[in-house]
Amino acid sequence: MNLLVTGGCGFIGSNFVRWQRQHHPEDRIVVLDALTYAGNLHNLDDLQADPGLYFVYGDVCNGPLVESVLRDHAIDAVVHFAAESHVDRSIWGPSVFVQTNIVGTANLLEASRTAKVERFLHISTDEVYGDLGPDDPPFSEETPLRPRSPYAASKAAADHLVLAYVHTYGFPALISRCSNNYGPYQFPEKLIPLMIISALQDQPLPVYGDGSHVRDWIYVLDHCAGLDLILRRGRPGQVYNLGGMCERRNIDIVHAILEILGKPASLIRFVADRPGHDRRYAMDIRRARTELGFEPCCPLEEGLRQTVRWFIDNQAWWQQIQTGEYRGWYQRNYGARLAVEGAVA
Ligand code: NAD
Ligand code: TYD
Numbered sequence: 124m125n126l127l128v129t130g131g132c133g134f135i136g137s138n139f140v141r142w143q144r145q146h147h148p149e150d151r152i153v154v155l156d157a158l159t160y161a162g163n164l165h166n167l168d169d170l171q172a173d174p175g176l177y178f179v180y181g182d183v184c185n186g187p188l189v190e191s192v193l194r195d196h197a198i199d200a201v202v203h204f205a206a207e208s209h210v211d212r213s214i215w216g217p218s219v220f221v222q223t224n225i226v227g228t229a230n231l232l233e234a235s236r237t238a239k240v241e242r243f244l245h246i247s248t249d250e251v252y253g254d255l256g257p258d259d260p261p262f263s264e265e266t267p268l269r270p271r272s273p274y275a276a277s278k279a280a281a282d283h284l285v286l287a288y289v290h291t292y293g294f295p296a297l298i299s300r301c302s303n304n305y306g307p308y309q310f311p312e313k314l315i316p317l318m319i320i321s322a323l324q325d326q327p328l329p330v331y332g333d334g335s336h337v338r339d340w341i342y343v344l345d346h347c348a349g350l351d352l353i354l355r356r357g358r359p360g361q362v363y364n365l366g367g368m369c370e371r372r373n374i375d376i377v378h379a380i381l382e383i384l385g386k387p388a389s390l391i392r393f394v395a396d397r398p399g400h401d402r403r404y405a406m407d408i409r410r411a412r413t414e415l416g417f418e419p420c421c422p423l424e425e426g427l428r429q430t431v432r433w434f435i436d437n438q439a440w441w442q443q444i445q446t447g448e449y450r451g452w453y454q455r456n457y458g459a460r461l462a463v464e465g466a467v468a
Contacts, residue, residue: 127198130205132156134309137166142347157182183227193238200242217273224277243296250275254401261405264362295359302366306343307433332396334374337403341367342421352415366406
């Protein structure tokens with residue numbers, strides 16, 4: 124199979140590419156990524172010499188580019204991660220979320236339909252369902268979409284477009300909706316990496332509101348395993364919830380990180396709450412379990428320990444992000460050619 128992975132230089136995308144190369148070395152992967160602030164070619168450094176991996180620098184909103192990548196690489200399946208992904212940024216500036224998450228998905232869908240791509244896996248999120256009260260049952264795939272942040276609304280719009288292609292054109296798309304991921308290569312604007320790095324530097328840990336908001340946490344490689352099941356065994360047209368079956372309050376996550384690092388709770392700072400902050404997410408994953416055999420394997424405590432260890436062992440990775448050094452070098456050296464073929468630079 125020839126796979127196009129959009130957003131393959133981001134957090135989940137790069138973990139997915141690595142997972143695929145390990146588990147399906149017979150497949151070829153083309154990564155299409157615009158290298159926004161969240162995209163980092165260093166996330167694929169260990170795969171530089173891999174002849175089964177190609178990188179194309181480009182924007183999913185660029186119609187002619189997407190069409191040529193699909194055609195020139197004889198793409199059989201698309202796995203679409205590319206997105207703006209941070210809720211706080213969507214509150215500060217929603218336009219780029221509309222552009223990338225909605226227009227970009229529309230563009231990719233149309234090019235993929237025209238190119239007769241055999242499978243299209245759209246990576247969505249639990250946030251499209253809205254939020255839950257403390258005693259509400261978890262979200263199922265039948266829960267109506269009720270997004271509450273610009274990020275969630277843009278992802279929900281994209282989901283609707285994907286399902287419209289399924290119903291109107293019989294397009295073989297699938298949707299995964301997963302809960303909060305954590306693990307190696309996560310950009311340090313999200314809760315877990317931000318807290319780990321701040322604690323490592325003895326900097327304050329900003330907890331929004333009273334820290335009682337609840338998220339369901341999944342180790343990123345469990346998510347990747349679930350995506351592989353959906354990609355290869357899922358029913359076209361279907362939506363699959365994925366999650367870690369692991370609800371925790373934010374404050375408990377922060378305490379767990381401090382404990383692993385042996386740092387004091389006095390580093391915690393309760394700060395102003397996020398506007399419209401969703402209180403709780405939880406996922407009903409019975410469909411993925413019964414149809415596909417999906418099972419999240421990594422317990423949170425173990426996953427957190429591994430993640431903390433990764434950030435301790437990879438200080439150069441996040442220090443380059445802190446200084447901004449990780450940005451721009453690729454564009455400066457290769458960007459003029461727009462689409463660059465070949466193994467990862
Ligand atoms: P991320 O922000 O770490 O990475 C996004 C990637 O997309 C980056 O490499 C970026 O350069 C690329 N990108 C952005 N705009 C682009 C464009 N216009 N054209 C091409 N590439 C572009 O995101 P992530 O956390 O890895 O999330 C990946 C996907 O998974 C997103 O669609 C997100 O909505 C979804 N998701 C994330 C989580 C989570 O907890 N992080 C949970 C569920 C679903
Ligand atoms: P985040 O990692 O941004 O993911 P999402 O908003 O998509 O769930 O945030 C996870 C939770 O942590 C969310 O309830 C907001 C909270 N949070 C903080 O308390 N402090 C922070 O600095 C950040 C980034 C998040």
